[in-house]
Amino acid sequence: MKTSARNAGILFLESALEVDSAVTPSATILSWFEGRRRAHRFRLEPISFNDMVKWGFDPRTGNLCHESRRFFSIEGLRVKTNWGQVPEWEQPIIVQPEIGLLGFITKRFNGVLHFLVQAKMEPGNVNMIQLSPTLQATRSNFSRVHQGRAPLYLEQFTDRRHGRVLVDVLQSEQGARFLRKRNRNIIIETEQDLPVGEDYCWLTLGQLLRLLRHDNVVNMDARTVMSCISYALGPGASPEAVSSRFGQELWRSFQSFAAGRSSNEEIISWFTEQKFAYDLDVERIPLGTVREWVRTDTEIRHETGRYFSVIACRVEADNREVSAWTQPMVKAHQRGLIAFVVKDFDGVLHILVQAKVEPGNFDVVEMAPSVQCITGSYENEGPDQLPPFVHYVLNARPDQIRFDTLQSEEGGRFFREENRNMIVEAGPDFPRELPSNYIWMTAGQLKEFIKYNNFVNVQARCLLSSLSFIEMDK
Amino acid sequence: MKTSARNAGILFLESALEVDSAVTPSATILSWFEGRRRAHRFRLEPISFNDMVKWGFDPRTGNLCHESRRFFSIEGLRVKTNWGQVPEWEQPIIVQPEIGLLGFITKRFNGVLHFLVQAKMEPGNVNMIQLSPTLQATRSNFSRVHQGRAPLYLEQFTDRRHGRVLVDVLQSEQGARFLRKRNRNIIIETEQDLPVGEDYCWLTLGQLLRLLRHDNVVNMDARTVMSCISYALGPGASPEAVSSRFGQELWRSFQSFAAGRSSNEEIISWFTEQKFAYDLDVERIPLGTVREWVRTDTEIRHETGRYFSVIACRVEADNREVSAWTQPMVKAHQRGLIAFVVKDFDGVLHILVQAKVEPGNFDVVEMAPSVQCITGSYENEGPDQLPPFVHYVLNARPDQIRFDTLQSEEGGRFFREENRNMIVEAGPDFPRELPSNYIWMTAGQLKEFIKYNNFVNVQARCLLSSLSFIEMDK
Known part of the structure; x- marks a missing residue:
C-alpha cells in the first residue's frame, strides 16, 4: 500500500x-x-422554490435546507474585513x-x-x-x-x-x-x-x-x-522533447520546489504577514435576515442584480444514483477572469500569486491567481479603477497569451458558470514593484504549498493544472 | 532584510x-x-467576580467580557465529535x-x-x-x-x-x-x-x-x-562533540526532514485520513447556558469539580505596561502529563505522534505528543482504562527517561498551571502495532510540519523544543 x-x-x-x-x-x-x-x-429546468421536493425554507431562519438536514444548505453570512474596498457586507453562502x-x-x-x-x-x-x-x-x-x-x-x-x-x-x-x-x-x-x-x-x-x-x-x-x-x-x-525557451523555463519552474526568487520560508513569512494584517470576521446568520438581498418565487438575488443569485432547479438524468431530483443552485451573473501572469527570472518561470481574502476561506487568506475577478463589474471603469493587473492581462499581445480557455466551475452547485482562464507571459514592461499582497513563486513552490493544505485556492490550483510544459512547448 | x-x-x-x-x-x-x-x-490574589474592574458578565449572554470588548472573553462552547469516548459536551472556552x-x-x-x-x-x-x-x-x-x-x-x-x-x-x-x-x-x-x-x-x-x-x-x-x-x-x-548513541540518533533525527519510516507525503495522507474520519462540530453558545457548569461568586466550575475552573484575580506589578488590573484566569484542577515516546529505527530517532481532536483546534486534529492527558483523572483506574501509552510512560525505567521536568502553561491566562514534560525512550518491549491515530516521525519531519502551520499542537511544539542533542548526549 x-x-x-x-x-x-x-x-x-x-x-x-x-x-x-x-x-x-x-x-x-x-x-x-x-x-x-x-x-x-x-433535463434541467429552473423552477420556483415552491416546487422543490424535500427542500424548503426553514420557517425560523429562512435557510434553504434539505428535509434531512444533510447534503448542503443555503444560509446567510455577515462578513467584516479590513481587506479590499468594502468593510462589511452580508450575503448568502453555501454551507456544506x-x-x-x-x-x-x-x-x-x-x-x-x-x-x-x-x-x-x-x-x-x-x-x-x-x-x-x-x-x-x-x-x-x-x-x-x-x-x-x-x-x-x-x-x-x-x-x-x-x-x-x-x-x-x-x-x-x-x-x-x-x-x-x-x-x-x-x-x-x-x-x-x-x-x-x-x-x-x-x-x-x-x-x-x-x-x-x-x-x-x-x-x-x-x-x-x-x-x-x-x-x-x-x-x-x-x-x-521540451525544446522551446518557454517550455524549458516552465520545466525548470516545476523542478524548483524549495527556492525561486523567494525561499519557501520567505513566502511563509510573507503569508504570515498577510494573515496578521488582515481581519476576516464571519458570522453565520439566518438567510431570512440577510440585508440587501431579496427573495422572489424563483430566486434570491442582490438588490442591484449584481454578483449571483440562488435559484431552484429540477433535474432528470438516467445515469445518476437517483434519476430525478430538485435542488438549489447558485447562478453567477457575470463571467469571471482567472489569470496567471508568468515571467522568467534567471531561466526559471515564475508565477505571480496574490494573497486574497474571501469570506468562506478556512484561514483568512489563500494564495490566488494574479487576477481573479468578475470582469463584468468593471465594464464602465478605466484602467485605474480595475483590480491590479486586469488591464495588463486583457490587453496582452497574442504572443504573450500562453493559455486562454473557458472552464466551468463545479456543476453540482453552480448553474452553467464558466470563467475565462488565461496564462499571460509578462514582457519587460511589467511593473517591478508589486502591491504587498503579491509575490512571485515557481510552479514547484506552488505544488509544495498545495501539498501542505489550506494555502492555495481552487482557482489557482485549477489554473496551475493547465500549465503544461508539453502543451506549451512551442 | x-x-x-x-x-x-x-x-x-x-x-x-x-x-x-x-x-x-x-x-x-x-x-x-x-x-x-x-x-x-x-501581587496576585483571587477575588470574587463582583470585584473585577472593567470586566463583567454580559447580562444577555452571561459571557465574561472586558468593557471594551477587546482582549479576550470567556464564552460557552457546545462540542460534538465522534473522536474519543464523549460524543457531546459543553464547556467554557477562552475566545481571543x-x-x-x-x-x-x-x-x-x-x-x-x-x-x-x-x-x-x-x-x-x-x-x-x-x-x-x-x-x-x-x-x-x-x-x-x-x-x-x-x-x-x-x-x-x-x-x-x-x-x-x-x-x-x-x-x-x-x-x-x-x-x-x-x-x-x-x-x-x-x-x-x-x-x-x-x-x-x-x-x-x-x-x-x-x-x-x-x-x-x-x-x-x-x-x-x-x-x-x-x-x-x-x-x-x-x-x-555529540558522541553518545542517543545523541547521534537524535542529531540524525533533526537532519531527516523529508523522510523517516514514513515519507512526508505518507504522513500527510495519514493526517488527511484522520480529518476525513473525525467530525468536530463546535458551536459558540452563551456562557450562561452552558450545561453542567455552575457559577459561584468566585468561580465557574464543573459540577463534578473536575477539569478546570474560571476564576477572577487582582494583579499588581511594577514592571508591566499597566501596574494594576483585574482579569479572569483559568485554573486547572489536576496536573497533566505531556510525553514523547521516542525510539530508534535504523539509527534515526523517531517520535511517536498522536493525531488528537481538541475542541478549539483550528482544523479538527493536530499532531500532539504521544501522551497528553490529565493524569489525576485516571488515579483510580487500571492500565486498561488509561489512554494509550500512559502506563508505559509512567512505568519507564530511569535509564529510559531522557527528560523529566515541570513546565508552565502560558501565565497570562492560566493560573499556576504546570505539566510534567517527559521524553521516554522505548525499549524492545514497546508495541509494534499502533492505534490508527498514531505515527512515528523524525524530529526534522515535525520541524517541517511546524513550518507549514496548523499541524503541530502547542504541547508537542514545546516538548520538541526540549529535545536537545547537546543536553541529551550522555
Whole structure:
C-alpha cells in the first residue's frame, strides 16, 4: 500500500509525457465523449422554490435546507474585513460541512500510468457532461443518505487493500460561495483488473493535459486533483522533447520546489504577514435576515442584480444514483477572469500569486491567481479603477497569451458558470514593484504549498493544472 | 532584510552548540534571574467576580467580557465529535480572535547568534517570573487599547528595516482551552546596537536549551518560538562533540526532514485520513447556558469539580505596561502529563505522534505528543482504562527517561498551571502495532510540519523544543 513520493512523481512525469495511448487512442476521445452525451437523457429546468421536493425554507431562519438536514444548505453570512474596498457586507453562502472526496483510480498499462476518467453529468455543467475524476462523493454518499445506488468504484477508496496511495490531501473550494468547504483530493494506484463502466475510460496524464486546452471538457474536480500532482525525474522519464525557451523555463519552474526568487520560508513569512494584517470576521446568520438581498418565487438575488443569485432547479438524468431530483443552485451573473501572469527570472518561470481574502476561506487568506475577478463589474471603469493587473492581462499581445480557455466551475452547485482562464507571459514592461499582497513563486513552490493544505485556492490550483510544459512547448 | 533558510539554520546550529557566552556567562544567569524576581513587587490574589474592574458578565449572554470588548472573553462552547469516548459536551472556552505576536530579537556577538531574553512577570506564572521572548504582544498592544506604555522593542518588529527575518510562522495555542487562538512566532536578527533593559539579557540557544532542563524557568511562549527553529550544517557548524548513541540518533533525527519510516507525503495522507474520519462540530453558545457548569461568586466550575475552573484575580506589578488590573484566569484542577515516546529505527530517532481532536483546534486534529492527558483523572483506574501509552510512560525505567521536568502553561491566562514534560525512550518491549491515530516521525519531519502551520499542537511544539542533542548526549 505504500509508495515513495519520488516513485509517484516519476510515474506522473512519464504519464504526462505520453500524449497518446493504445488503451484509449487520442483520436477517439472526443467522439467517445460526444457519444456518452448522446447516450444519456438529461433535463434541467429552473423552477420556483415552491416546487422543490424535500427542500424548503426553514420557517425560523429562512435557510434553504434539505428535509434531512444533510447534503448542503443555503444560509446567510455577515462578513467584516479590513481587506479590499468594502468593510462589511452580508450575503448568502453555501454551507456544506462534510468533507467530500474527489478521487482518481490509476493503473499502469505498458508501464504508463493511466487515469480512470468518468464522463459525468452534473446539472450545472456547461454542455451537461464533462470529464471528471473516477469518483466524486460526499460522506452522504458513503452513508447512503439519499438511498440511491452506491457510486461505482467506491470500495476502491474505502478499502485501501486494493491499491496504494499516490496523492492524498485536503483542499478548499470557492471561498466566495462556500463556507470553509473542503475536499479530499486523492489518487490511488491499483493493480487489480477493474471493469470499466461505459461512461469511463483510461487516459494518460498527457492526454488529460491536452484535453484541458478545450473549453469546458475537463471539470473542476478533475482539475483540482490534477493540480496536486508533482513531477520527479527518474530513469527513462526526462522531458528531452521540451525544446522551446518557454517550455524549458516552465520545466525548470516545476523542478524548483524549495527556492525561486523567494525561499519557501520567505513566502511563509510573507503569508504570515498577510494573515496578521488582515481581519476576516464571519458570522453565520439566518438567510431570512440577510440585508440587501431579496427573495422572489424563483430566486434570491442582490438588490442591484449584481454578483449571483440562488435559484431552484429540477433535474432528470438516467445515469445518476437517483434519476430525478430538485435542488438549489447558485447562478453567477457575470463571467469571471482567472489569470496567471508568468515571467522568467534567471531561466526559471515564475508565477505571480496574490494573497486574497474571501469570506468562506478556512484561514483568512489563500494564495490566488494574479487576477481573479468578475470582469463584468468593471465594464464602465478605466484602467485605474480595475483590480491590479486586469488591464495588463486583457490587453496582452497574442504572443504573450500562453493559455486562454473557458472552464466551468463545479456543476453540482453552480448553474452553467464558466470563467475565462488565461496564462499571460509578462514582457519587460511589467511593473517591478508589486502591491504587498503579491509575490512571485515557481510552479514547484506552488505544488509544495498545495501539498501542505489550506494555502492555495481552487482557482489557482485549477489554473496551475493547465500549465503544461508539453502543451506549451512551442 | 532577506535571508536564506540555510543561513538561518547554520546560525541556529552554531548558537545551539554554544552552551556558554562571554556576553552573559552561564554561571551568572540564575542569580540574575533571582535578582530580577527580587527587584520587582508582584501581587496576585483571587477575588470574587463582583470585584473585577472593567470586566463583567454580559447580562444577555452571561459571557465574561472586558468593557471594551477587546482582549479576550470567556464564552460557552457546545462540542460534538465522534473522536474519543464523549460524543457531546459543553464547556467554557477562552475566545481571543486576535493573532498575538511572540518574538525574539537576535544579534550576533563574536559571530554567534544571541537571543534577547526577557525575565517577564505573568500573573499566572509558577514563581511569577519566567524567561520569555523579547516581545509578547497582542494586536491590542499595538493599538494601545489599554493606554499603557508601549512594550519595549515593539518598533523592531513593526518597522522591519531594522532587521532580517529568520523565522515567521503562525501557530496554535491549547485547543482544549482556546477557541482557534493563534500566535505569530517570529525571530528577527538585528545588526543595530540595542539598549538592553534591566529585565533583559542576551543568551545563546545552547544556554536556553540548558535552562529548559530546570522546572518552570523558560515560559511557554519562549518554548513555542524555539520549536520553530531548524538546524542546518555549515562550515564551522557541526555537532562533532555529540558522541553518545542517543545523541547521534537524535542529531540524525533533526537532519531527516523529508523522510523517516514514513515519507512526508505518507504522513500527510495519514493526517488527511484522520480529518476525513473525525467530525468536530463546535458551536459558540452563551456562557450562561452552558450545561453542567455552575457559577459561584468566585468561580465557574464543573459540577463534578473536575477539569478546570474560571476564576477572577487582582494583579499588581511594577514592571508591566499597566501596574494594576483585574482579569479572569483559568485554573486547572489536576496536573497533566505531556510525553514523547521516542525510539530508534535504523539509527534515526523517531517520535511517536498522536493525531488528537481538541475542541478549539483550528482544523479538527493536530499532531500532539504521544501522551497528553490529565493524569489525576485516571488515579483510580487500571492500565486498561488509561489512554494509550500512559502506563508505559509512567512505568519507564530511569535509564529510559531522557527528560523529566515541570513546565508552565502560558501565565497570562492560566493560573499556576504546570505539566510534567517527559521524553521516554522505548525499549524492545514497546508495541509494534499502533492505534490508527498514531505515527512515528523524525524530529526534522515535525520541524517541517511546524513550518507549514496548523499541524503541530502547542504541547508537542514545546516538548520538541526540549529535545536537545547537546543536553541529551550522555
